[in-house]
Amino acid sequence: xxxxxxxxxxxxxxxxxxxxxxxxxxxxxxxxxxxxxxxxxxxxxxxxxxxxxxxxxxxxxxxxxxxxxxxxxxxxxxxxxxxxxxxxxxxxxxxxxxxxxxxxxxxxxxxxxxxxxxxxxxxxxxxxxxxxxxxxxxxxxxxxxxxxxxxxxxxxxxxxxxxxxxxxxxxxxxxxxxxxxxxxxxxxxxxxxxxxxxxxxxxxxxxxxxxxxxxxxxxxxxxxxxxxxxxxxxxxxxxxxxxxxxxxxxxxxxxxxxxxxxxxxxxxxxxxxxxxxxxxxxxxxxxxxxxxxxxxxxxxxxxxxxxxxxxxxxxxxxxxxxxxxxxxxxxxxxxxxxxxxxxxxxxxxxxxxxxxxxxxxxxxxxxxxxxxxxxxxxxxxxxxxxxxxxxxxxxxxxxxxxxxxxxxxxxxxxxxxxxxxxxxxxxxxxxxxxxxxxxxxxxxxxxxxxxxxxxxxxxxxxxxxxxxxxxxxxxxxxxxxxxxxxxxxxxxxxxxxxxxxxxxxxxxxxxxxxxxxxxxxxxxxxxxxxxxxxxxxxxxxxxxxxxxxxxxxxxxxxxxxxxxxxxxxxxxxxxxxxxxxxxxxxxxxxxxxxxxxxxxxxxxxxxxxxxxxxxxxxxxxxxxxxxxxxxxxxxxxxxxxxxxxxxxxxxxxxxxxxxxxxxxxxxxxxxxxxxxxxxxxxxxxxxxxxxxxxxxxxxxxxxxxxxxxxxxxxxxxxxxxxxxxxxxxxxxxxxxxxxxxxxxxxxxxxxxxxxxxxxxxxxxxxxxxxxxxxxxxxxxxxxxxxxxxxxxxxxxxxxxxxxxxxxxxxxxxxxxxxxxxxxxxxxxxxxxxxxxxxxxxxxxxxxxxxxxx
Numbered sequence: 001x002x003x004x005x006x007x008x009x010x011x012x013x014x015x016x017x018x019x020x021x022x023x024x025x026x027x028x029x030x031x032x033x034x035x036x037x038x039x040x041x042x043x044x045x046x047x048x049x050x051x052x053x054x055x056x057x058x059x060x061x062x063x064x065x066x067x068x069x070x071x072x073x074x075x076x077x078x079x080x081x082x083x084x085x086x087x088x089x090x091x092x093x094x095x096x097x098x099x100x101x102x103x104x105x106x107x108x109x110x111x112x113x114x115x116x117x118x119x120x121x122x123x124x125x126x127x128x129x130x131x132x133x134x135x136x137x138x139x140x141x142x143x144x145x146x147x148x149x150x151x152x153x154x155x156x157x158x159x160x161x162x163x164x165x166x167x168x169x170x171x172x173x174x175x176x177x178x179x180x181x182x183x184x185x186x187x188x189x190x191x192x193x194x195x196x197x198x199x200x201x202x203x204x205x206x207x208x209x210x211x212x213x214x215x216x217x218x219x220x221x222x223x224x225x226x227x228x229x230x231x232x233x234x235x236x237x238x239x240x241x242x243x244x245x246x247x248x249x250x251x252x253x254x255x256x257x258x259x260x261x262x263x264x265x266x267x268x269x270x271x272x273x274x275x276x277x278x279x280x281x282x283x284x285x286x287x288x289x290x291x292x293x294x295x296x297x298x299x300x301x302x303x304x305x306x307x308x309x310x311x312x313x314x315x316x317x318x319x320x321x322x323x324x325x326x327x328x329x330x331x332x333x334x335x336x337x338x339x340x341x342x343x344x345x346x347x348x349x350x351x352x353x354x355x356x357x358x359x360x361x362x363x364x365x366x367x368x369x370x371x372x373x374x375x376x377x378x379x380x381x382x383x384x385x386x387x388x389x390x391x392x393x394x395x396x397x398x399x400x401x402x403x404x405x406x407x408x409x410x411x412x413x414x415x416x417x418x419x420x421x422x423x424x425x426x427x428x429x430x431x432x433x434x435x436x437x438x439x440x441x442x443x444x445x446x447x448x449x450x451x452x453x454x455x456x457x458x459x460x461x462x463x464x465x466x467x468x469x470x471x472x473x474x475x476x477x478x479x480x481x482x483x484x485x486x487x488x489x490x491x492x493x494x495x496x497x498x499x500x501x502x503x504x505x506x507x508x509x510x511x512x513x514x515x516x517x518x519x520x521x522x523x524x525x526x527x528x529x530x531x532x533x534x535x536x537x538x539x540x541x542x543x544x545x546x547x548x549x550x551x552x553x554x555x556x557x558x559x560x561x562x563x564x565x566x567x568x569x570x571x572x573x574x575x576x577x578x579x580x581x582x583x584x585x586x587x588x589x590x591x592x593x594x595x596x597x598x599x600x601x602x603x604x605x606x607x608x609x610x611x612x613x614x615x616x617x618x619x620x621x622x623x624x625x626x627x628x629x630x631x632x633x634x635x636x637x638x639x640x641x642x643x644x645x646x647x648x649x650x651x652x653x654x655x656x657x658x659x660x661x662x663x664x665x666x667x668x669x670x671x672x673x674x675x676x677x678x679x680x681x682x683x684x685x686x687x688x689x690x691x692x693x694x695x696x697x698x699x700x701x702x703x704x705x706x707x708x709x710x711x712x713x714x715x716x717x718x719x720x721x722x723x724x725x726x727x728x729x730x731x732x733x734x735x736x737x738x739x740x741x742x743x744x745x746x747x748x749x750x751x752x753x754x755x756x757x758x759x760x761x762x763x764x765x766x767x768x769x770x771x772x773x774x775x776x777x778x779x780x781x782x783x784x785x786x787x788x789x790x791x792x793x794x795x796x797x798x799x800x801x802x803x804x805x806x807x808x809x810x811x812x813x814x815x816x817x818x819x820x821x822x823x824x825x826x827x828x829x830x831x832x833x834x835x836x837x838x839x840x841x842x843x844x845x846x847x848x849x850x851x852x853x
Contacts, residue, residue: 002104006043014038025315027279029053031110033093034280034378037314044108050270051081051113055093057273058238059085061263065528069235070261071221073251074270075243077121077156078137082221083113084230091324091378095339097284109282109374116220120144120156120243124209126194130557130735131550132812133213145190146182148175153194155213157187158206159246163477164514166488169507198550203478208551214247215558218254222562236261240269245513249502249531253516260531264491267510279379281310284372291329291368293345299373300325300342307377316379324376331356331366334578342373359573466497472507479503479517491529498523501534553735556728560599561814563712564588568601571705576697587611588705590713592729595619596817599732612817613795621664631668631703633678636661637793638837652789654838660689667699736809736818741773743808744822753781760786760832777801778826785835797833801825 018026018038027035031048033056054074062070062085072083084094094112098105117135121144125132133155138144142151146160146167159165160182167182174180191202198205225232236259239248245267248260265272283303289295304323311321325342329352338359340351353363471487479486489500491508499522500506502515506529515521518535567588571580579585589600595616618632637655652658660682667678675696682692689695716725753763763781768774785791792800798820805823806815813819827834 002047002106003042003044006046010041010043010046014041029274029277030280031108032095032280032282033111033277034282035274035277036279036281040310040314044106045110047106048110048113051115052111053273053277054081054240054270055083055085055111055113055273056277057263057265057269058083058240059093060090060273060276061269061526061528062236062238062261063088063090065261065524065526065530067236067238067259067261069232070238071225071232071235071255071257073217073221073237073239073244073248074241075217075239075247076119076241077143077243078117078119078139079115080118080217080220080241081113081115082217082224083111084224084232084235086230086235091376097328097372097374109284112224114220114224116216118155118213118216118220120154120159120246122155122213124153124155124158126198126205127550130554130811130813131208131212132554133209133216143174146174146184146187148180148183148186153187153190155209156243157190158209160184160187161191161202161206162210163475163483163486164246164505165512166473166475166505166507168473169488169512200549203481203483205551207478207481208549208555210247210250211551212554212558214250214254215555217247217251219558219562219565221251221255222566232257235259238263240266242267242511245506245511247514249514249516249519249533252531252533258533260529262513262529262531264508264527265510267508278381279311279314279316280376281307281314282374282376283307283310284374286372287370289370290332291345291348291370296327296342296345296370296373300375303373303375304377307375311377311379320380322378322380324378326374326376328371328374330369330371331364332369333366337371339374364576466495466499468495468498468500469493471504475505477503477505477514494523496523496525496527553728553731556725557599557732557735557814559716560590560729560732561601563709563716564590564599564601566712567705567709570708571701574701574704576694576701580698580701586702588709590709590729591615592726592733596729596733598729598816599814600816613798618664622666627670629668629671630666631673631706633662633665633667633699635659636663637795653787656685656838657687658789659687660685668703673700673703732814733816733818733821736813736816737821739809739811739813740805740819741822743805744768744773744775745770747775756783756790758786758790760790762832774822774824776824776826779831779833780826780828782828782831782833785830785832785839787839789839790832791835791839792833794827794834797827798825 014026014028026038028038028041028046029049029052030036030041030045031052032045033052036045051074055072058072058074059070068086068088070085072081072085074081085092095109096112097109098107099110100106117137118133119137121138121140122134123136123138138151138154142149144154144156144160145151146157156165160167161184165182167184170182172179172181174182188202191205195202195205221232225235233256235257237248237252237255237257238261239245239251240263245262248262252258252260263269263272283306285299285303287295287299304325307323308318308321312318326339327342327348328337328339329348330337338352338355340348340355342348343351349368352368357363469489472490472493473488474485475488476483477486478484484503486503486505488505488507491506491513494500494506499520500515502517502519502521504515504521506513506515506521513521513529513531515531518533519531520534521529521531524530565588568586571586571588575586587600589611590598591612592598595612595618597612600611614634618634619626622630622632655661662681665678665681667674678696678699679692682689682695713725747766747768749765749767751763751765753761755761760783761781762783763779765776765778765780767776767778769776779797801823802815802820806813806819809819830836
C-alpha cells in the first residue's frame with residue numbers, strides 16, 4: 001500500500017530530474033544503505049533514505065578513525081535518528097525487514113534506525129506541573145523564536161539563551177528578508193516571562209528543558225542497544241547533524257559513554273554519506289525450512305544470480321561486484337530469528353548459538369529453522385585508503401589520513417613547530433603544504449567578546465610540538481548554572497594533534513560543538529574531533545532535595561520509566577516462553593516502598609493495575625523477614641492480585657482447574673534459588689505444568705529482570721540520593737492524580753449496563769464530586785459470580801478502571817497508582833467482578849484485556 005502511494009509520485013519527480021540532467025548518471029539513496037539507478041528507484045525504498053546516508057557516513061568515517069563499536073546520533077531540526085554498529089566489516093549494517101514508520105507497517109529491508117521527535121526545533125511545553133519537549137516541531141517556517149519569524153520557544157532557543165549557540169557566529173539569514181542575525185533578545189524576553197510565571201530563573205528553565213531533551217534521546221539509544229543485548233559503555237558516540245555537537249557531551253554522560261567522534265563534515269554527514277555509499281541491491285526469500293545445506297545452497301545460488309543481474313541492469317560491470325549472504329535462523333516454534341552469515345550448516349549453527357546466547361542469555365536443544373535468506377550484491381568501490389599520520393606516539397592512536405579514488409588527497413594540516421597554523425582572530429582558517437589540497441571553511445567576523453580573553457588563552461599555546469591558536473572570541477556561556485567566560489575556537493584553525501579542555505565552544509561553518517567541563521578534545525588526522533571525558537561526571541541538574549519542579553518531574557518520569565523498560569528488555573531477551581518473548585504478555589514495573597505503582601513498561605495493560613495488589617500482599621506477609629535478594633512468586637487472584645494461574649480452558653469451573661496455584665512462594669532466599677521445591681510445586685496437583693523446566697527458566701528470567709531493576713535504581717540513588725528518589729516517586733503519583741482530577745472536572749454523572757452472552761448483567765454508575773474533585777465508579781447491581789470461568793477477579797476490574805482513566809488523560813503521563821488516587825471503586829463482593837474462591841476467571845481475564853475478545 002505504501003509503495004503504491006509513493007512510487008507514482010516519486011517516478012514523476014525522478015523523470016523530470018532525469019530529463020533536466022540529461023547525460024548525467026543519476027543515483028538515489030535507498031533506506032537499505034545503498035544507491036540505486038534512477039529507473040529502479042521505488043517509493044518503498046525511499047522512506048528512510050536520508051537517515052540511511054547518515055548511517056553510511058557515520059560508519060565509514062568512524063571506522064576510518066579506528067572505532068569499531070559505534071552508536072550513531074544524528075540530531076537535526078525536527079527529530080533525532082539513532083543507530084548501532086559493531087565490527088570491522090563496513091557492510092555489516094544492522095537491518096530490519098519489518099518496521100513501522102509514521103504508523104504504517106512496512107515489510108522491506110532497511111537500516112535499523114530509531115527516530116524520536118527531539119530536535120533543535122522541538123517545541124518547549126511549559127506547564128506548572130510538568131515540562132515537555134516535543135513531539136511537535138516549529139519546522140523551518142516559522143522555525144524557532146530566534147529565527148525572527150514569530151516562532152515558538154524551542155530547544156534551539158534554550159541553547160541560545162544559555163550561550164551554547166552564539167548569534168555572532170551564525171550568518172545573518174533570518175527574519176522575513178533573510179538578512180537578520182539570530183534574535184537573542186526575543187528569546188531572553190520569552191524565557192523571562194516564563195520564568196517569572198514559574199518562580200524560577202530563565203537559565204534554570206532553559207536548563208530544565210535541555211535536560212528533558214537529552215533524556216529523550218538517551219532513551220532512544222537504549223532502545224537500539226540495551227534491548228538488543230549491546231553494552232554501549234565501551235562504544236564511541238558518533239555525533240552529527242546540525243544540532244548534534246551542541247548536545248554530544250551531555251548525551252554521552254547520560255549514557256555512560258566516554259568518547260565522542262565528530263567528523264569535519266558532521267553538520268552535513270548524511271549528504272556526505274550518500275557520496276560514500278555504493279550501489280547495492282538486496283533480495284530475500286522466505287523459507288521456514290529446517291537448517292540443511294540441501295535447502296540453503298540452491299536458494300543462495302538463485303538469489304545471487306538475481307541480485308547480480310539487478311546491478312548489471314543498472315550499468316554495474318560484473319567484475320566490480322561482490323556479494324554477501326545472510327541467513328535468518330531461529331529455534332523451531334519460535335519467532336525470534338537472528339541474522340548470521342551464510343556458510344556450512346555447522347558454522348551457521350555455531351554462529352546462531354553464539355548470537356542467541358549473547359542476545360537472550362540461553363540456548364536450547366530445539367532444532368534450527370531457516371526463516372529466510374538474504375543476498376546482497378554490492379558494487380565494489382575503493383574510495384579510501386588508510387595511512388598513518390606523522391604524529392607523536394601519544395597522538396598517533398587518534399590519527400588517520402585518507403585519500404580518494406581519484407588520487408585527490410585532502411589531508412588535515414599537520415602542525416610542526418607552528419607551521420601550517422594561521423592564528424588570525426576573526427576567521428576560520430586552514431593552510432597546507434604546497435602539495436596538499438585545502439578543504440576550506442568560510443571566514444566570518446565573530447561578535448565582540450563578552451569578556452576579555454583571559455591570559456594565556458589570548459596567546460598562541462604550544463601543546464608538545466603542536467601549536468594551538470588562540471580563541472577567536474571569549475563569550476558568556478552558562479556552565480552549571482553560572483555564566484562563565486568561555487573561549488570560542490575556530491575549528492578550521494585547530495591543527496592535527498591540538499588539544500582543548502572544556503568548557504569551550506568550537507565553531508565551524510555547519511555546526512557548533514559544545515565542549516563541556518571535564519571533557520577534552522583532540523584533533524585527529526582526518527580533522528575530526530575526538531572528545532574524551534577526562535574528569536568525573538557531574539550531575540548539576542540533580543535536585544539537592546526532593547522539592548518538585550516541572551523539569552525535574554519530567555526527568556524522573558523518564559528515569560523511572562527507563563528502569564521499567566530495561567527490565568522488560570532483559571526479561572524479553574532471557575525468557576524461554578514465546579508468550580513472553582514475542583507476545584510481550586508480561587508486566588515490568590517499579591513500585592515504591594508501600595507497593596504503589598510508580599512506572600511501568602508499556603506492555604499488556606491488564607497486568608499493570610493488578611500488580612500493586614500482588615506486591616502489597618507480599619509486603620504485608622513478609623515485610624518483617626524480607627531480605628535483600630529475596631524473590632517471591634504469586635499468581636493467586638484472591639490474595640491481593642494475580643490474574644489466572646496459567647491456562648484458560650473453556651470448560652473450567654474453579655480456579656484450580658486453570659493451572660497450578662502459587663500463593664506467596666519465596667523462590668530465592670538470600671540469593672539461593674529453591675528450585676526443587678518449585679519443581680515439585682509445578683508437578684503437583686491434578687493439572688500439573690506441562691513443561692516445568694520452561695516455567696523455571698521463565699521465573700529465572702524474571703529474577704534477572706528484577707536484578708536489572710535493582711541495579712538501575714541503585715544507580716539513581718547513588719546519583720540523586722535516596723531521599724530525592726523516594727520523594728519523586730511520590731511527586732510522580734501526585735502529578736498523575738492531578739492529571740486525572742483535571743479529567744474528572746470535565747466528566748458528568750452517568751450509568752451504563754451491558755448484558756453478557758449468558759444473560760448476566762454488568763452495571764456501572766459514575767458519580768462526580770466536583771467539590772472534592774473525586775469520582776466514584778460503582779458496580780453495584782452487577783450479577784453474582786458465575787459458576788463457570790467468566791468471572792473477573794477484583795484486580796482485573798481495578799486494572800480496567802485504571803486503564804480507562806489513564807486513556808482520558810491527554811498528556812503523556814505514566815500509568816501509575818496516582819491515576820486512581822481521586823477515584824473510589826465500589827465492587828459488590830461475590831459478583832462477576834469480585835468472585836469468591838474458588839470461582840474460575842480465565843475467560844473473563846482474557847476478555848478484559850484491551851483488544852481482547
